[in-house]
Amino acid sequence: MALFTLATMAETTEDGKFDTDKKRLVELVEDLKRYNAAQQAEIDMFERYISRLDPQTQSESFETASQMEMATSPGRKTKVRTPERQQLLTPEQKCDIAKSMHKQMTQDLRRAKLHSERELDNYKATLEENDIHLAEVKKECCQFDRDIGKALRDKKCVTMSAEKVIKYIEDKVKAKENLIEKLHQKNAGLLAYKKKLQIQLKQQEEMGEGLTALDFEQLKFGNMKCRKRLDEQNLKHMELKLLAGKTLHVLNSEKEKLQTLTLESDVLSSDIALRTKLLVKMEEETKQAEKERNKAEALNRKLRGQLADFQVPHVLQYIKVKESHSQLQKSIREWERKVEIGEMSLKTYTKSWDKLRIAAGARPIPARLAAIDAGLYGF
Known part of the structure; x- marks a missing residue:
């Protein structure tokens, strides 16, 4: 078919349609x-599918394929096909092959994933082991530097440091040997325990093979007992849960009460502190009032004593004293008037004197000096 189309395309090129025929080509x-x-993709997939099958399954698949091909051609007589003739696959067979290949590829991917996870775990384990080994090496280096490195840096004790190094190495070797022996003993104990468990497992399997109907009945009876006990324990567990819920509710209520009581106690304690401060202040005030009362009582006693010793003068003596007092007040008023008059005259004289001094060309007397002169002269 392709050669025929190519030949027709070559004929059309001779007619002058080279470009369009080239595009079609x-x-x-x-x-x-x-x-x-x-x-080619189908052939590769079929080859992989055939390579995964056994020879017996391959022959069966070929027989089924030939039978399906003969069944799909109605009206034709059944003929024995020669192996030289090409056998084509039906879409159903291709779909089955694709499904099997997809299933096989998913299994391969799962196995590859498990293998990669196992390898990753192994690498992580090796890294952890290397980290532990590195930490041990660092620790040993620090111990060696602490125990022997300081002595080696000192040149005076070289022989002593060599003996220390040998002793240190021997001690470390002995410690490692002891650790190896302990690990061997532990490994041997674990192996013995493993063998014991394997023997017990075999015995249980053998006993399981030799069980009878009576044993099954006993097991059923024991199972029933265990179920009854389990139901009882479940009931007890539910009762305990209910009791725990009630106790929790009571505990929460008591906690709330305790919180309120603590708040009240805080308020009362603050009130008590204020009351105590007020009481101290009142006690101080009472002491001060007591002192003032004592002073007042002493003064009152003194005044009462003076009042008891007081004698009222005679009426004529009182009149004379009163008259002398009025005369003295009158004389005081007269002298005050005279002083005012003297001050007024002094002011006038000082003003006239200042005018005369200014007219004569002298300086006026300051007010301070004038006051001094007035005081000296008794004005």
Whole structure:
């Protein structure tokens, strides 16, 4: 078919349609390439499928394929096909092959994932082991530097440091040997325990093979007892849960009461502190009032004593004293008037004197000096 189309395309080129035929030729070649690629993919998938099958399954699959091909051609007589003739697969067979290949690939991916996870765990374990080994090496280096490195840095004790190094190495070797022996003993104990468990497992398997109907009945009876006990324990567990809920509720209520009481106690304690402060202040005030009362009582006693000793003068003596007092007040008023008059006259005299001094060309007397002069002269 392809050769026929190519021949027709060559004839058309002679008629002058070279460009359009070239495009068609290119498109045809691309279609053939895509068809060949799809056929090659199917062939590769079928080859992988056949390579995974056993020879017996291969022959059975070929027989079923030939039977299906003969059954799909109605109206034809059944003929024995020669192995030289090409056997084509039906879409159902291709779908079955694709499904089996997909299942096999998913299994392969799962196995590869498990293998990679196992390898990753192994690598992580090796890294952890290397980290532990590195930490041990660092620790040993620090101990060696602490115990022997300081002595080696000192040049005076070289022989002593060599003996220390040998002793240190021997001690470390002995410690490692003791650790190896302990690990061997532990490993031997674990192996013995493993053998014991394997023997017990075999015995249980053997006993399980030799069980009878009576044993099953006993097991059923024991199972029933265990179920009854389990039900009782479940009931007890539910009762305990209910009791725990009630106790929790009571505990929460008591906690709330305790919180309120603590708040009240805080308020009362603050009130008590204030009351105590007020009481101290009142006690101080009472002491001060007591002192003032004592002073007042002493003064009152003194005044009462004076009042008891007081004698009222005679009326004529009182009149004379009163008259002398009025005369003295009158004389005081007269002298005050005279002083005012003297001050007024002094002011007038000082003003006239200042005018005369200014007219004569002298400086006026300051007010301070004038006051001094007035005081000296008794004005």
